[in-house]
Amino acid sequence: MVDESAERLTRVFAALADPTRRDLVARLASGDATVGELAEPYDMSLQAVSKHLKVLEEAGLVTRSKDAQRRPVHLDAEVFDLMTKWIERYRQQAEERYRRLDALLDHMADNTDHTPTRKDAS
Amino acid sequence: MVDESAERLTRVFAALADPTRRDLVARLASGDATVGELAEPYDMSLQAVSKHLKVLEEAGLVTRSKDAQRRPVHLDAEVFDLMTKWIERYRQQAEERYRRLDALLDHMADNTDHTPTRKDAS
DNA sequence: CAGGTTCTCAACCATCAGGTTGACAACGCG
DNA sequence: CGCGTTGTCAACCTGATGGTTGAGAACCTG
Missing domain, CATH: 1.10.10.10 (Winged helix-like DNA-binding domain superfamily/Winged helix DNA-binding domain)
Incomplete structure (x- = not known):
C-alpha cells in the first residue's frame, strides 16, 4: 500500500x-x-x-x-492541515533530539575530552 | 532579485x-x-x-x-519554520474568510425570512 | 441567430528532475 | 604502501513540468 x-x-x-x-x-x-x-x-x-x-x-x-x-x-x-501535521511531527522530533543532545553535551563538558563519536546507538 | x-x-x-x-x-x-x-x-x-x-x-x-x-x-x-509560517498565514486568512461567510449566511437566514415566505409550490 | 467573452483542451517545444552506470577522490587499516 | 570502504562527480537517458499557440466549447447579449 x-x-x-x-x-x-x-x-x-x-x-x-x-x-x-x-x-x-x-x-x-x-x-x-x-x-x-x-x-x-x-x-x-x-x-x-x-x-x-x-x-x-x-x-x-x-x-x-x-x-x-x-x-x-x-x-x-483544509489541505494545509495535512502539510502542517507532517511538518510539525518531524520538526518537533528533531528539536527534541536537539535538546537531548544539548543536555548530553552539557553533561560531557564535565568530563574529559574523550571523543565519543560512536554511532550505532539503535 | x-x-x-x-x-x-x-x-x-x-x-x-x-x-x-x-x-x-x-x-x-x-x-x-x-x-x-x-x-x-x-x-x-x-x-x-x-x-x-x-x-x-x-x-x-x-x-x-x-x-x-x-x-x-x-x-x-529550522527551515520548517519558514514553511509553517507561509502556510499558517494563508490558512488562517482563508479560514477567517470562511467564518465571515458563514456568519453572513447565518445572518441572512435570520432576517430574510420574509422573502421566502411563499414556498413557491409551483 | 450572430458575435463577443471567458475559459479549457490539444499539440508542441525546451528545460528540469530522478534515475542509471562508470570513474575516482579521500580516508583508515593490514 | 596498497587496498577496501565510503561517498561524490560526470555523462547520459527518460519522463514530467512550464510555457507557447491555435481551436473551439459554453455562455450571455444585442
Whole structure:
C-alpha cells in the first residue's frame, strides 16, 4: 500500500513549489476570483494560468465552480492541515533530539575530552 | 532579485515534494545517519540517494559533515519554520474568510425570512 | 441567430528532475 | 604502501513540468 495521503502530500508540496502558484494561493486567500482576474498581473498567457489552477485543484488546494462562462476559483484551506501535521511531527522530533543532545553535551563538558563519536546507538 | 525567501520556499517545497526525500527526513528526525545507512532500505543506487541528500542540503533541511570518509547527515529543523509560517498565514486568512461567510449566511437566514415566505409550490 | 467573452483542451517545444552506470577522490587499516 | 570502504562527480537517458499557440466549447447579449 502506497499510503493514500503520501500521494496527496506529494501533490500539495509540488503544487506549492512554484512561485506563481504560491502567489495565486496568496491572492485567493483574500477572496475568490475568476481565471481572467487571476491571470491579469502575470506576464504569461491565460492558458498557462489555467494550467496552474488545474495543478492547484488536483492538489486539493482550490475548487473551481461554474458561473455562466466564468469559473470562480476558491481557496480550500483544509489541505494545509495535512502539510502542517507532517511538518510539525518531524520538526518537533528533531528539536527534541536537539535538546537531548544539548543536555548530553552539557553533561560531557564535565568530563574529559574523550571523543565519543560512536554511532550505532539503535 | 526575486525576493530572497521566495527562492528558499521554492527549494524547500520542491525538496519535500519527493516521497523518498520525505522519508529521508522522517528517518533523520530520529537520528543522524551516514549516506550508506540511509541508502540501504531503498531500491535505488547509492548515488541516487546522495543526489537526494544534496537537494535536501541545498534546501537547507540537512547538513552533511565530515567524519573520515563518512558523511554523517543531520536534519536541520529550522527551515520548517519558514514553511509553517507561509502556510499558517494563508490558512488562517482563508479560514477567517470562511467564518465571515458563514456568519453572513447565518445572518441572512435570520432576517430574510420574509422573502421566502411563499414556498413557491409551483 | 450572430458575435463577443471567458475559459479549457490539444499539440508542441525546451528545460528540469530522478534515475542509471562508470570513474575516482579521500580516508583508515593490514 | 596498497587496498577496501565510503561517498561524490560526470555523462547520459527518460519522463514530467512550464510555457507557447491555435481551436473551439459554453455562455450571455444585442
